[in-house]
Amino acid sequence: MIDTPPSTLTAVRADAHAFLDEVTGTRPRHGDADLAWLRTVAHRVQDAPESFLSWLEEILGDEENVRTAAKRSYWHPNGFAKMVLHASADFRIRLHVWPESAEPSRGESNPHSHRWEFASTIVAGEGLHMVEFRETTEGGMAYDRYRYGADPANPAALRADGGARLEVEKTPRVRRGDVYSCDTAIVHTVRPIAAGLTATVVIQGPHRTGTTVVYCEPGQTDDQPNGELTEADFRVLVGAVAKAVASCR
Incomplete structure (x- = not known):
């Protein structure tokens, strides 16, 4: 789902801690970080680029922050980086970066769902092309289905779960200024629209399924x-995103 309502968060404070302090302080007092709140935070990234940029620069200026964030980050097999900038018990702030390349990245080309809800917004590049799917008994395309997180000995392994046919349901395009939200029922693929540097901020909620x-x-x-x-890698990628955010203010 893509939406563009105004943010309801309070005015940003003019210091490097403002973005994260503000986000943390607006979590729902009763219940957890639901999808509506995740969307609100994603809108705040768009509404307060100076505050978000200051936070990125603060992270890069602290060696311990860089070391910690790099340890919980990784390169996806298709060549883009998934970096966790903040991690707490009920939400994470991730930065997904597709480096500039001669050809557009395949992105996340295997249809997949998520164990958690999230809202995301583009901070560098033209945007992302999504394809959302649903299982069908007739037509569509044949796939082998796997379960991620089903092997207690290796939670990152894919466990075979039979075959399935998928058909395309929607093809949303997310551009700068848009917020894309996703719940655990959505199966999709993601790829950059263009070959230049592309980055998206992902506000991830708590696990809903195993x-x-x-x-x-x-x-x-x-x-x-x-x-x-x-x-x-972390310094180069976050630095490139910070430069892109600064150039668009």
Whole structure:
């Protein structure tokens, strides 16, 4: 779902801690970080770019912050970075970065769902092209279905879960200024619209389910390990995003 309502968060304070302090202080007092609140935070990234930029610069200026964030981040097999800038018990703030390349990245090309809800917004590049799917008994395209998180010995492994057919339900495009939200029922793929630097901020809520689904084309290997993301990688990527945010203010 894409929406563009105004943010309801309070005015930003003019210091480097303003963005995270404000976000943390507006969490629902009763209940957890629901999808409505995740969307509100994503809108705040768009509404207060100076505050968000200051936070990125604060992270880059602290060696311990860089070290901690890099350890919980990784390279996706398709060549883009998934970085966790903030992690707490009920929400995370992630930065997904597709570096500039000669050709557009395949992004997350395997249809998949998530164990958690999230809202995201574009902070660099033209945007993202989504394809949302649903299972069907007739038509569509055949896939091998896997369960992610179903193996207690290796939560990151894909466990075979039979076959399925998928048909396209929606094809949303998310551009700068839009907020895209996703619940655990949505199965989708994601790829950048253009080949230049593309970055999206993902506000992730708590886990709602124990497992999620991933679909692979028949014959495609299910062995798709993540790659190590170094501290140097982290600095280069976050620095490039900070520069892009600063240039658009």
